[in-house]
Amino acid sequence: MEDDPHVKVMMAGSILRKVKSRSWKKNRHFRLLEDGLTIWYKSKWVGKGHATFSVTDLEAVREGHQSEVLLNIAEEFPAELCFTLVFHGRQGTLDLVAESPEEAQAWIQGVRKLIHKAQTMDEKERLDQWVRDWFHKADKNKDGKMNFKEVKTLLKMMNVDMNEDHALHLFTMADKPESGSLEIEEFVHFYKMLTQRDEVWKVFQDYSEDGEKLMLEELENFLQTEQHEGEQSSQHAQELIDRYEPSESAKKQGTMSLDGFQMYLCSQEGSIFKPEHQDLYQDMSRPLSHYFISSSHNTYLLEDQLRGQSSLEAYIQALKRGCRCVEIDCWDGGDGEPVVYHGHTLTSKIFFKDVISTLKEYAFKASEFPVILSLENHCGVEQQAVMAQYLTQILGDMLQTTLLDGQVPQQLPSPQELKGKILLKAKKIGGLEECLDETLTDEGSDEEEMANGDAEMESKQKSNMARELSDLVIYCKSVHFHGFEHARSHAKCYEMSSFSESKAKRLAKEAGTDFVQYNSRQLSRTYPSGLRTDSSNYNPQDMWNVGCQIVALNFQTAGLEMDLNDGLFGQNGCCGYVLKPDFMSDGNTQFNPEKPEEWEGYKPLRLSIQVISGQQLPKVNQKEGSIVDPLVRVEIYGVPQDQAREETGYINNNGFNPVWNETLNFTIHTPELALVRFVVEDYDKASRNDFIGQYTLPFTCIQTGYRHIHLLSKDGTAIPPSSLFVNVSISELT
Template structure:
């Protein structure tokens, strides 16, 4: 029966995978002092790695790693943890499994270099295979994984078959309470061998019967004349009437049939079967997130300050802000998830080398040059658009020179060290113009105008073969711009900004904020200010329109309160409403999961995940009349109707309790301007996380839909305590598709909960 099982077809070149299936002992490493022997084995499905304390693998005693959760595999040289063990083990024996989302990496040390290579190459082969699987293949793999679970948990007597009693136990494991009579009917229908047991393919048929979608069958029947297929015209009617696809529905229907109809004869006849219809609804084409918003679709030629910019705060931390670990892994994770502004707190270090850590705390320290080397390697792996290095400089004059040296030498051509054309600009350059460039944000001794004038004078002097007198000029400039250093001789070296570091600050010069009038009269477009979240909130309430106008010509940064010692985040929405752009603006602790990061990830999921999202037009106008606290949209207000129809294969909240089954409810939350921010929820469905049905409609009225974010939150109802989180999905209003759509749920750390989903109907009315 397993011959019908889908999976990786191994060839003679895939011996690594076969060897992984035999299993081996390896050292699991968390720190220099935490190293434990563990047994690792790739399961026969090629989709799952199990590891345990010994080579007896049972579901309830081992940790399961799904290949679909793995992003990549790195060699030992790239791991700080493994590098700390270089005296104990050759780095070639170590490797790191990197997961999607915010899940911690897994560092391993094999028994030999050859064994490490087997696992590295084998895992990467499997990751590439899973990445290229289509939706149906993923569903098939999930079904067979369920059968493996049956063999280890549902199949009590371990005979490879399931009796009806074992099926009932399995249903509870699968998060569903089903009437005994109905369950027995499904069991008998799947038992084609009439052995009163299920095995292999029979279980798969039983599973398919369990996942039969009555609500989709009914929808299909509403548009199909014969109930067997949708003709091309019937499918076009569905796309126009329900999915609101408009005039291009005819061409789209042909594309979708070709993409989703499983039978070749159906494709030739331009008809869509029930299986093809379900495949369409469950695919990216039927997703609530508009596929046209997935690639880079926005105008990328406008000034930097016209975009929201994906930014991070305390990027170097992978733990809390008081005693957590500082690591270059924080920068790798942030950059790979599209972050375009990273923060570096740099302090004097031993042996003349600056170090990065959260000052005046017990957080660990990393070398500044390692951070810069990490930027050079990872800055443009996810996006070609510019990265802003937010430099929090606490160093002496001497170590500032080392900072400038490392930036120049390590980054090379990636570092922006002068204006793009050597001329004085009249506005900030665009992301398009700054591709593959790293910008330093920090203090600057002079203005761009003075720098360019100085360069011209220097060129003139060089042409006249005169020696330029640069050092005295910098000295007088420093004395003039750092008056406090005259009065505090003992702190002189730290009060003076190093000229070579100052010269690397071009379009992102930091200045103090006094008020908006002062900024308009005294500051330039390439100068930016930082605001604490408390200060920014007060400014939005008191002078919200001025804040909007300010952000239409200059960058601004909002940073989390210093009281957030747990690295929690503020909700970025209210600052986006005022046009705040980046980190210099809405700076987030990306290591911390939760509502705030869900909203943040939701906004930057669009536009190719490139880290830049164009602000609405009324937030890019220096004469805008928009006030985020008293909003009147220049466009029309809209009404949103969301029918929450059903859920599919929701995960259990407490997997340790065999008999526990979730009672799911759905909460729809809207975040936007204050009058639009609201939430509504469905009733809960008792004892069914497998295929719950709600069929409830929620209605929302929005004044400024252009700024709205929607969050679909699924919770397990519990009357004795706060409802437990099951899954969520967040997206911008502007990227939402109308009609019958699936919402593919994500976990707390932003990774896929496949195949868990919601089925909804979306309708927007003016």
Template sequence: MASLLQGRLPINQDLLLMQKGMLMRKVRSKSWKKLRYYRLQDDGMTVWHARQAGGRAKPSFSISDVETVRGGHESELLRNLAEEFPLEQGFTIVFHGRRSNLDLVANSVEEAQVWMQGLQLLVDFVTNMDQQERLDQWLSDWFQRGDKNQDGRMSFGEVQRLLHLMNVEMDQEHAFQLFQTADTSQSGTLEGEEFVEFYKSLTKRAEVQELFENFSSDGQKLTLLEFVDFLQEEQKEGERASDLALELIDRHEPSDSGKLRHVLSLDGFLSYLCSKDGDIFNPTCLPIYQDMTQPLNHYFINSSHNTYLVGDQLCGQSSVEGYIRALKRGCRCVEVDIWDGPNGEPVVYHGHTLTSRIPFKDVVAAIAQYAFQTSDYPVILSLENHCSWEQQEMIAHHLTEILGEQLLSTTLDGQLPTQLPSPEELRRKILVKGKKLRTLEEDLEEEEEEPEESELEGEQEAELELEAQFESEPQELSPRSKDKKKKVKAILCPALSALVVYLKAVSFYSFAHSREHYRFYEISSFSEAKAKSLIKESGNEFVQHNTWQLSRVYPGGLRTDSSNYNPQEFWNAGCQMVAMNMQTAGLEMDLCDGLFRQNAGCGYVLKPDFLRDAQSSFHPERPISPSKAQTLLIQVISGQQLPKVDDSKEGSIVDPLVRVEIFGVRPDTARQETSYVENNGFNPYWGQTLCFRVLVPELALLRFVVKDYDWKSRNDFVGQYTLPWNCMQQGYRHIHLLSKDGISLHPASIFVHICIREGIEGVES
């Protein structure tokens, strides 16, 4: 079966050496370092490990799990062990999602190079695979798992076991018939290509064939005109359908003669439906498609809370990996809690807890390296400064020296602005958010004059209030209660103050106070509880406040497990920076990923016009139904190759159901689900229609979740996909499922038909 892919795999000396296997040290900490024998399997796509050469091997990882490979110099852990092992002998395998990195140390620099180069070659190969190659790879993986005695062929007994692994409950007689038909060599076993034919017969899509025949006059092919009809009537492609039909035939029709005659076979039709062209996510929303020239406060900004943590907030690990992961997934606002550290060097950690500490300069170096790998748009450093004067000077020094030209240290043109600059104007710039001694006006007036000694002394008298309690964010206090509250008072160093330009942190008292006393470049932070109560009491005022000033919302201090709130209710009020604990997977992060999936995942999404209008009458709690209210009809048709919930339960097969959830303003938030299909995760059929009414589609997100029905306990999560309403395509669409960590579960999908109608008549609330 490996031959399916091996013909396309690059032949390379490094890969041949990896297939022989090598002894390396697996490193988890300063005290945990163990020898392991790693070997690339003959399929070229999986790496196994054993305690020694010839020992009992276990799967370690698949190449498709790997995001990238880093040298030892880039590993936080290996740098700490530099006295024991030369950094050139170490390397780090970084996985997709939240899986921990794998740090390895080879016996020589040459052996480390073999693995680094070989793995990167394979990762690039997998990344560039087309749809067919990915399917071949998936089949190859299953063949390896089913071929128990590893002889390259499968008996009917092995096939039966494999069907269980693949989530298929099938009549034994029917399975044996398909097996015999596929066994063209009549050897009583299935080899590579025979197994592929067997798989094809298993995955015949009756619902797709029926759809194809509805539009095909002869049941054999779709002519160009028939395909154009399908694209116009069902897929709502409108005037572009004719040009699109030619493009799609050229892209998906497997036969050259079909391409020449401009016809689409059933195989070509299925290929189209399963591809990105047939995806529910509208391809026009994939690149940067929004206006990026509006002021920063007109955008939702992908924001992280306690970015340094990769675990919980009491004793979890702090790591620069938190910053690297957040920035690589498109996050544009990261949080840095800074405290006095040893030897005059500030450290980053969650104050007054047992979380580990990392040098501030390491954090800044990681940000400098990774800030613009995913997006060119500006990165905001939200500083929580708890440091003494001397160490604040060191903070300013590191920011200036390490970030260099990337750091924005004065207004863009040296002039006093009248509004915040746009993401476009701030491309590849890093902005500091924090306390500031003076106004921007005072800074600009005196920028060219050297402050005299007496002036500096005067500045030193300005007091910066720092919270010394468990919650590191500024509290929203009334002026009176503020006077009563005991605080640790420290002096803000002018060098650090000067680096805060457009994002001066100020305490929030009331919307009236902000309007009267604050400027557009000042920003307030709100705990989730405070933001919720403001939305309830003064929702419209909050919306108007967010049209001229930035707001940051952060999770409450009681979320010591790094759980998340639902970000949607804060987006509904126009809050731009709704900070999430990105290390924690779940519904809330699915919504965050879903919103920022559009616009090239650049981390900035333009708010709807009614959240950008200074005179907006919009109230998130009591939205008046605009004329754009819509009705959504979703027919959930079928599922394909759904994964098992628990791989260890070989006998159990999922009983899948599909839940469709809408998140938006309160009246729009709803969920409905299909019934469950018993014992079939391979090709379940539902054919059920769900109906929703949506008053404010501009704010709505859709989440499709597949669950494994269990009458004894909570239904288990199988997979999900979340997207903004305005990025949804109508017609017959596949939804390609993602894991809890947001990683593709290819080829798992659900097949749906989407229909959007204007108005909400006849729909029950």
């Protein structure tokens, strides 16, 4: 890539203006370092102070005025000079202004190419890159060499606590020219010897007759016996050799070396997640009420709901994560402009029209399936009319404002039929029936509503609701919940109610079957309690157990609850829609999550997980000498009977290649609803354990056999090459 003209400009370096606000704009010298992955920057005036970040930390580059900060200074700097670097997870953004359009383009295109290259690396390149990054980090005098003392310090930084004699022996072997120091290639070789994995070698030995290589039929035997692959294993064995075997001569002979075997096990195909469930694999032509829908609460917030910052960036981040239901809290603003913020608090305000423009741009980048716009409307009639105008003008055809086939539906349309559409969820004057038959007088529609017991509310609504806004609500009319009995006899499929977490939990416990049946016909939304001022989350599993589709979470708050959300929606192409199990879509279902064994389709399974080893776990405590004491906990989330956790013992002082070899067993009563979460923690007997990494996936997406689990950070972003090596088996309860 060094010959690429854009990358050349980056390597030569540029003065770019770093912008934090209208008043904070400072020149910084930015350049791409020789490794092609590290961007270095410093202020011209500060002596030695500089900062760096890696291209692998970046998720995207946005051109022009695409952040609040740059929109704020749009009149000062034209769009062709501006761009925003977006970091993964919750690391935020960096707004920059170049001195010329050419220079801005060089950085925009150059960073994009480097991000693409980093994303398309295979496991081997990624591991090499990771080792090189550490080498550069530790090479304090930048002479490209490391003596044994420096290597020992580096190993400590990498979480390796090892026998000094053994390390010295390997160091001497890697130091071919006997110079007393290792250059980067030699260090990579040293590292590979250091990470030879006995536990993988043992599995390899079990299937290799000569202990050197796996013949095609030996690999096939392994795939059938251990990985539980059926008929397709012979063709698959050949594909794996072609894909992962580094030695050309072994490839020609149709054999696999230990290196190739380890690379296969560490690849996506060797991961615990079924590859065929990564893509869109579910039927998308069922009614909306038959799907779980990834949903966000207070989407505009980046932090807590008392003093946090309201931001367009928060909408972009949620939509890019596959979120399909976003929330907008609207209030009357000055100059007739509706604003979005958390009312009666100190959270900052953003314009409603800017939120809608952001939605238009980002709604369908991660998924083509419909987005539901949940409107918390606190505006007066005048500004509601302004909102309606913005929705129709900005979104145009994207906004679903008519019935699909001109008929009042008996069931909701499907995600497939609503592809590329935005649905407004809000209160509505009257029902869809009246929209079709405008000849009905207002009194007539009121009488009809009276049967629903909502007449009084309806007429009150008419006076404080703009007809223009009401008319935009088609398939998601917000109504008050009057109980399951009332819903059975009166409710329309396009009506939906919202439940606070405590009410939803109570109903799930008292009337599980009724709630499941209700959710098979119409949508329901649940949201966190107003007491959660720190924007913490409730456990979404309780709501999914009764089939609630729109379980709204604070996407801005990392932790267990968002791990579960990411885990459930990590399947089906991350499109934000996951088909509910069939027994939850049947209006006459007798399923009750509180008593799964009474349901006729009850088929419990046994899950057995042998936790074998861990690889390159990140340090938690950055103190020079500290090394983690890791343990692994497996947690099951599902119907109440399935909630369980088991953990291994901890390993003293080894975050590098801890070996546990412990088996954890579980009984899963309702496999279709269960999520499995693997958590790695640093054991601490004096205080709470520190979090190291986690990975969560649906039970139905698990591949059995010898598998790697690629760990994620608290933010849900990858932390390569950290992983766990496990052997998973699933069997019927006899």
